[in-house]
Amino acid sequence: MDIHELRITAELAMLDLDEREMKVFEAEVSKTLEYFAQMNAVDVDGLEPTTHVLMEENRAREDRTRDENLSDRLLEEAPERQGRHIVIPNVL
Amino acid sequence: MSVDPWKGILKDTQRHSAYLRYFEEWEARIGSFLEYRLSQDDPSDSGRLPLGGVPFGVKDNIAVEGYHCTCGSKILKDFTSPYSATAVNRLKAAGAVPVGKCNLDEFGMGSSTDNSALKKTHNPWDVSRVAGGSSGGSAAAVAAGLVPFALGSDTGGSVRQPAAFCGVYGLKPTYGAVSRYGLVAYASSLEVVGVLADTVDTARRVFDVIKGQDELDQSSALYPGLSRDRGGNPGAAPPAASTARIAVVEGLEGLSPEVEETYRSSIDFYKAAGCEIQPVSLPSLDYAVAAYYTIATAEASANLARYTGIRYGYRDTGAVTMEEMVRSSRTKGFGDEVKLRILLGTYVLRSGFQDQYYGRAQKIRTAIRNDFDRVFAAADLLLMPVFPVQAFPHGDTSLDQFQQKLADKFTVAANLAGIPALSFPTAPRNGLPVGMQLLGPVFSEQRLFAAAEIHEKSLGGIPRPHGFRSV
Amino acid sequence: MAEYQSFIGLEIHIQLLTATKVFCGCRNRFGDEPNTNVCPVCLGYPGVLPAVNEQALLFSYMVARALNCDLSKTAYFDRKNYFYPDMTKNYQISQFHSPIGRNGWIEYETGGELKKVRIHDVHLEEDAGKSIHRGTATLLDYNRAGTSLLEIVTEPDMETGEDAEAFIQNFRRLVRYLGVCDGNMEEGSLRCDGNISINLKGKGLGTKTEVKNVNSSRFLKLSMNHEIGRQKRALEKGERIVQETRLWNEAQSRTEPMRTKESAHDYRYFPEPDMPPFRPSPAFIADVDARLVELPVYRKRRYEAEYGISGDQVQFLTEEKPVADFFESTVTAGADPLQAAAWICTDIQKNLNKLQIGLEESSLTSLRLAALINLVKEGVINRKKAELTLSLMLEEDKDPDVIVREQGWEQISDSGAIEALVTEVLQANPKAVDQIRGGDMKPMGFLTGQVMKLSKGQADPKLVQAVISGKLGS
Structure with a gap:
């Protein structure tokens, strides 16, 4: 994977990589991807992908409220608040 | 044996202070807990309950209300969980008492626990060596006798490998057999809450408490589940362990002499016990690691996207814009191995690359399941080493992060196939434990326990590190 | 001037009327204090898992079925991956590879004509929270985060803003009929983005733009027509249409490009591992089918064809399902359909407005209305008295015949009694009598009115006229 692809990937992942990290990760990611490329040797024709292992049953939850009354406690974990709002710097 | 001697240890003043002393002496040497509270209420009538008053440790990626849940990461260093995992709630209901949170590789990503951003954990057998990972703190605590059992999580071997390194039992249950609610997700389709324990009986009793369907986890299964057609009828009574048909893999490469000898002697042991040994080949095993890491990192890239410093956890307050804040909090909050896996996972899912990597890995996953189906059509169990080497030294340059991934070869297959596996300790070699694992078809945990138990009897209990005292 | 063809497709989001959110047990309710209807699951806390709501599934299948979709066997x-502060996990749980329904179609009516729109797919997903921008800070509220959202994507089968407006109005009625969404566009429980492209006739689809921020059916019409005009002008000038997202500016009545950060977009969809696939059983599908209803567009056309009701009346009757149901059960109870329609559209409406209540909340039943209509038909009371009876029925929660009896409003149809009344009036108005006898029929109405007045409105007006005519030999 070249630096350009790595930069796009890092942006999608919301990670900032400085020049040093770019180099380290480029090498590490490339090595791993090369290893992943071994999978190309496998004949996968006719194999269905396993998207969900061992989930053969329909599952659905009853439409019933589950009151844990945790909202105040959850807000305590927010790094910044104004009243009951969670605050972040303006998006712009 | 088992957990009964532990009952009441938190209540009886004399026993409690001795326990506290013992615990803290060991803890100063091995650093297995990130946080612990030994002085706490043991519900008075808990003695009547199956695990009444028994202390246990919880890997710090499993939520326990009121405790931190750091996942070994800077990004969650100050985060306290407002709720408990289903497995923890079930253990509490059975009377057990969570006394602390065990160290781990950051978000479960690693095989040494050295990837924890918060603490160093050492192997109780030799503190210059790693405890394994990612559930290294849980394994070390059980091996040193600080708790009779601890919860861990196994995504690609994270219960079994540290259990092997520290010389304890490590159960990776069938996928979905134990609710994942409260287990901080790394790779959702692969991982399961597991048990590290000092006896087979303890592992079994704990598993019996935590298993079963949970309305909060729709991937959890009725136990035993519907998959009876896959690999016989594991829901039925286990075959007599001494006459079980045990498959063994021929021509394994890259094993250290100690591990290879132990594998041979374990095969001999089961043969002598009356089991039928069936040599088999598992061709798809060669691609298991590539498929595993492709899927695991892909899922991780999504699972770890929620850590932004917006709602909880570390926030870099220096940032001016929202985007900057999120990027900077993530960049400063995650360690290198976590960032590497997020980048890999993001990449293998990108359009243009997804079919080649993620899509192919999902198909290989099917091939691996088919391989196991074939093996378990003729055999009751499969015996394999856990890891190619014994516990390695901290900072071992011959085994960098990449090499460690390749060494997950024997553990990841069970996660890809969703089948259960039990790592069990054997006689130490060169002063270090060696672990072997038994694998079975889905929902065959009882079969695994029974087979491990004959071996346990011959061993006379797990080996213990120097300095161990029984509570 | 070249001839152009325009293509409009819609992406519609509806909030489902479930009691709880789609993947957790939090209340699905708006207007509460910020961040009160939240839990570890919808806030995306470490370790939580989604658990799908069965009612949300049921509603989704009802819509997919009503839109004639092929239902996925599995x-x-x-997971749709992108970072957004309103979205707590930074992936949205949605459906991409195997949505609930695909390849559907639906007919809608515009200008009395039925038109068909193909449905690309119907998929269930979760909504995001809301943010308020205040200077250098953004305030986040996650009460809406994780509520169930059903997305319906149409093919670009509409041509004009008028088509799109009619379609969305028809669609709104449809989801309200099914009872799965309240269809409130202003409040955002029904949201709609328009995709639009134009091209020279016969050249197929052009480069499309997407128009967002359209919160009424009228704005949908205006924005689509504006966009057709804008694209046409651009093409005539030889410009190329840029594929982009535009916002409808309500104040300026025009679309404007949405300012976006130049960033990589790649949703990296992959199957959500936390929930098993859903395989609808025959019993489940039967349950879904049992909940389907005759769609409003067909109901309207049936009333026109079967009963000859038209115009505003048929529109009013079929706008809301409870009204249409009330109308039909009134007819089933034996009322004349045209009479029933007239009563429901005018008198009943007037009374309900006065009482400020809805039809369902009132004490009026279709049986009572049918009885009232038949009292008029059988000549027991006249139309005027029937209107008064209706008011009392609503106020006093009584059957019409009870009111008529209590008030003594039975119509006088006894010809002897009417003859006596007529005689009295004729004697009192000799001038009018002379006029009629002289061939000028103008005072007929006046005399009839006088008789009615004398009878306190209870005389049968037709009978009164007949008796007067008989007596004056006209």
């Missing part, structure tokens, strides 16, 4: 969720 439907599952996917």
Whole structure:
């Protein structure tokens, strides 16, 4: 994977990589991807992908409220608040 | 044996202070807990309950209300969980008492626990060596006798490998057999809450408490589940362990002499016990690691996207814009191995690359399941080493992060196939434990326990590190 | 001037009327204090898992079925990955690879004509929270985060803003009939983005733009027509249409490009591992089918064809399902359909407005209305008295015949009694009598009115006229 692809990937992942990290990760990611490329040797024709292992049953939850009354406690974990709002710097 | 001697240890003043002393002496040497509270209420009538008053440790990626849940990461260093995992709630209901949170590789990503951003954990057998990972703190605590059992999580071997390194039992249950609610997700389709324990009986009793369907986890299964057609009828009574048909893999490469000898002697042991040994080949095993890491990192890239410093956890307050804040909090909050896996996972899912990597890995996953189906059509169990080497030294340059991934070869297959596996300790070699694992078809945990138990009897209990005292 | 063809497709989001959110047990309710209807699951806390709501599934299948979709034998969720502060996990649980329904179609009516729109797919997903921008800070509220959202994507089968407006109005009625969504566009429980492209006739689809921020059916019409005009002008000038997202500016009545950060977009969809695929059983599908209803567009056309009701009346009757149901059960109870329609559209409406209540909340039943209509038909009371009876029925929660009896409003149809009344009036108005006898029929109405007045409105007006005519030999 070249630096350009790595930069796009890092942006999608919301990670900032400085020049040093770019180099380290480029090498590490490339090595791993090369290893992943071994999978190309496998004949996968006719194999269905396993998207969900061992989930053969329909599952659905009853439409019933589950009151844990945790909202105040959850807000305590927010790094910044104004009243009951969670605050972040303006998006712009 | 088992957990009964532990009952009441938190209540009886004399026993409690001795326990506290013992615990803290060991803890100063091995650093297995990130946080612990030994002085706490043991519900008075808990003695009547199956695990009444028994202390246990919880890997710090499993939520326990009121405790931190750091996942070994800077990004969650100050985060306290407002709720408990289903497995923890079930253990509490059975009377057990969570006394602390065990160290781990950051978000479960690693095989040494050295990837924890918060603490160093050492192997109780030799503190210059790693405890394994990612559930290294849980394994070390059980091996040193600080708790009779601890919860861990196994995504690609994270219960079994540290259990092997520290010389304890490590159960990776069938996928979905134990609710994942409260287990901080790394790779959702692969991982399961597991048990590290000092006896087979303890592992079994704990598993019996935590298993079963949970309305909060729709991937959890009725136990035993519907998959009876896959690999016989594991829901039925286990075959007599001494006459079980045990498959063994021929021509394994890259094993250290100690591990290879132990594998041979374990095969001999089961043969002598009356089991039928069936040599088999598992061709798809060669691609298991590539498929595993492709899927695991892909899922991780999504699972770890929620850590932004917006709602909880570390926030870099220096940032001016929202985007900057999120990027900077993530960049400063995650360690290198976590960032590497997020980048890999993001990449293998990108359009243009997804079919080649993620899509192919999902198909290989099917091939691996088919391989196991074939093996378990003729055999009751499969015996394999856990890891190619014994516990390695901290900072071992011959085994960098990449090499460690390749060494997950024997553990990841069970996660890809969703089948259960039990790592069990054997006689130490060169002063270090060696672990072997038994694998079975889905929902065959009882079969695994029974087979491990004959071996346990011959061993006379797990080996213990120097300095161990029984509570 | 070249001839152009325009293509409009819609992406519609509806909030489902479930009691709880789609993947957790939090209340699905708006207007509460910020961040009160939240839990670890919808806030995306470490360690939580989604658990799909069965009612949300049921509603989704009802819509997919009503839109004639092929239902997936195995439907599952996917993760759609992108960072957004309103979205707590930074992936949206949605459906991409195997949505609930695909390849559907639906007919809608515009200008009395039925038109068909193909449905690309119907998929269930979760909504995001809301943010308020205040200077250098953004305030986040997650009460809406994780509520169930059903997305319906149409093919670009509409041509004009008028088409799109009619379609969305028809669609709004449809989801309200099914009872799965309240269809409130202003409040955002029904949201709609328009995709639009134009091209020279016969050249197929052009480069499309997407128009967002359209919160009424009228704005949908205006924005689509504006966009057609804008694209046409651009093409005539030889410009190329840029594929982009535009916002409808309500104040300026025009679309404007949405300012976006130049960033990589790649949703990296993959199957959601936390929930098993859903395989609808025959019993489940039967349950879904049992909940389907005759769609409003067909109901309207049936009333026109079967009963000859038209115009505003048929529109009013079929706008809301409870009204249409009330109308039909009134007819089933034996009322004349035209009479029933007239009563429901005018008198009943007037009374309900006065009482400020809805039809369902009132004490009026279709049986009572049918009885009232038949009292008029059988000549027991006249139309005027019937209107008064209706008011009392609503106020006093009584059957019409009870009111008529209590008030002594039975119509006088006894010809002897009417003859006596007529005689009295004729004697009192000799001038009018002379006029009629002289061939000028103008005072007929006046005399009839006088008789009615004398009878306190209870005389049968037709009978009164007949008696007067008989007596004056006209």
